Amino acid sequence: MKNKSALFGGVFLAVACLSVQAADLRVKGSIAPSSCSFTLTNSTIDYGKINPSSLSATQYNPLPNKSTPFVIKCAAQARVAISATDNRAASKVGGITLQYGSQYNDNYNYGLGNTGNGEHIGGYILYMRSSVADGKAVNIMQSFDNGGVWRGIAGAMAQTPVLTSWWSGDFTPLKFSTLSGTLNVRAILNKTSALSLSNEIKLDGHATLELKYI
Template identity: 25%
Template sequence: MKKYIAALSTTALISVAPHALASSTDLTVTGTITPVACTPSLSNGGIVDNGKISAKDLKPTLHTLVGKHPLQLTVTCDAPAQFALNPIDNQAGTGSTRTWFGLGLTDAGEKLGWFSVEIKNTIADGVVAHAIDSDDDGKTWKRTWVSSPGYLLSTGSATDPSTPIAVQALTMDFEVATRIARADSLTLTDEVTMNGSATFEMKYL
């Protein structure tokens, strides 16, 4: 990606007129239009259904794992491209832990729990690769086994996890684990609906 630097030039004017010198500043708008288009998708329409869980089966003083479900992420591009996915928690601030994605609130305003996304396998153009993430908007990357809100998710080679590689066809096998907060922190006199939601936004690097 080309980077454009706005040049600042200064001039001096000596005037015999008693008027003040005018000053100004420039606004420069830059960007790149890429000819490559990539489309992400999730198996099963991106839906994880944990069914109905009885309140009496929840642990009173510990979080309770109520389900683990496989899900596959695929990204298909017109041509090899460097890209990342930005995981956005659509229920931000509702997770019982800040690291993972929230499940929404109870009617009493209590944080219901969270779900995590573990990455089991990564295949880039038919070759084993590694998932990598960045918490500084792509300046640095490291290998990861999970996807978390606030961390860009990309793909590195099996030998160098520090740099995103260009990929045309990517698959990542996810395991989505759902956990409910300790039962003694929740009001469970009526049915409570889990409402976890995350968006994986495409970003071209």
């Protein structure tokens, strides 16, 4: 009887070991940049009604400078840059922004749309001024190789894939929580001899400024 009891006990223990359940453990999380927002006080720059008689038929026609404040706010300090895309690139008048300086080639030339007859209306350049990061005045820089090399600029924004960012002291993109400044627009119209003035012409510039984490 003792032998049978011992055998029964051994079988019971073996069954008990086989019934142990497995439990899965997962380790999750993410490494993500601080959330940042980019806001323009005025997202539309309006030149109102322009009298055709005030425009030249033989020369390009610069318009007054316009501007709007902007602010970038981040939940925690972050390095960011802006990429500018011209959504009216097909309408640009080649070389028109060279009127503002030899450095403003077509990489800085944003189109103002077309007339109903398909004529190119003009162009404009974008540039930043008075940038302040976390209470301190900062400088503007650009990279033409996706952040590999940076160079200081006066403020004009070349189009994508060029990146525009900020620096102070060390010549590398600066971390900040809040940055504010002014976005300026310098528009210039085509010669009126190249435009059909019998119908209303509506300026239709459209650019996208995208915030990128770097």
